[in-house]
Amino acid sequence: MNTSEKISDSAHNHADCINAALRQAESLCQSKGVRLTKLRRQVFELIWQSHNPLGAYALMDLLEQNSERKRVAPPTVYRALDFLLEQGLIHKVHSLNAFVGCSHPKREHSDALFICLNCGFTEEVPSNSIQQAINLSASQNRFTVKEKVLEICGLCSKCKGASL
């Protein structure tokens, strides 16, 4: 993957986006009575600062660089990630072993993730028709759905024209 340049949407103010996500996360944690501690908030912010999925070890590097904190060990960051996953604030991207912010943590989230193989940009796209089709297929197979992993890998609109 080309990691030299992060391609950002010109219509997208990323600082606002992160702040909005953070405020939403805070209110959501408050309403659930769970604690968005300093570490968890830092991990959450770092994940949101990248619109691209971040691996746990990359996250450890960033934590070390972007905070007064000394390097944390893997269990520390994984516990923060587990918390954020449980609260539905981030998603795990299984095909990349990485984590990405959830763009609508309040909804029942079972969207498709579109992942650009060139720039890494990852977008969560809701689609009722995808969900309905899966639910239909599940019921036809008498299958009780617990979790859906829907990762569509390819090229985003920005990258498909660009020289690869």
Place this chain on the structure above:
Amino acid sequence: MNTSEKISDSAHNHADCINAALRQAESLCQSKGVRLTKLRRQVFELIWQSHNPLGAYALMDLLEQNSERKRVAPPTVYRALDFLLEQGLIHKVHSLNAFVGCSHPKREHSDALFICLNCGFTEEVPSNSIQQAINLSASQNRFTVKEKVLEICGLCSKCKGASL
């Protein structure tokens, strides 16, 4: 995951199923002019003998037990897996870091995998409506699809009633 008992479909003769898969794999490799070597065949058979996804290291254990071969090193088994993936004879289950036989290697395979979290049974289910819904969503987002990871985790019909 409960690994104590493999739940098998009573209407499913597994030996026949494996043999059919193997014959199909052989003819497919022949027609493509690629070599289904002894190692690759053994890996393929072991994956098919389990209807459940198998990890690479579990596969190394099984290879050691079920063949006269001494224990192979990781690169050996991963190369065999890469070959089988390239030929479309198996799938990688990303949410489990494991591999499962492809039930229709001749088709363009972009099916949903239904994975039972209790017994591990994994089934490849084709669904035009899922594919169409994804393709529509992709085109609406000007996204060029290269690969789809569709893993639906939950409880199969056998396990949903059973005591968990």
Place this chain on the structure above:
DNA sequence: GGCAATTATGTTATCATATAACATAATTTG
């Protein structure tokens, strides 16, 4: 068949991802 080229496998080391087990620190609750 014999030799060169190609393809496949073996071997060693190492990287990458993730968790177990236990210790300490911070926060909440009564």
Place this chain on the structure above:
DNA sequence: CAAATTATGTTATATGATAACATAATTGCC
């Protein structure tokens, strides 16, 4: 403030995957 709970720190290790190079098997050509 003390006890209980929750969160984080620490060490070691499990699990998954690949790089780099060596050897062996197969294929294709003369």
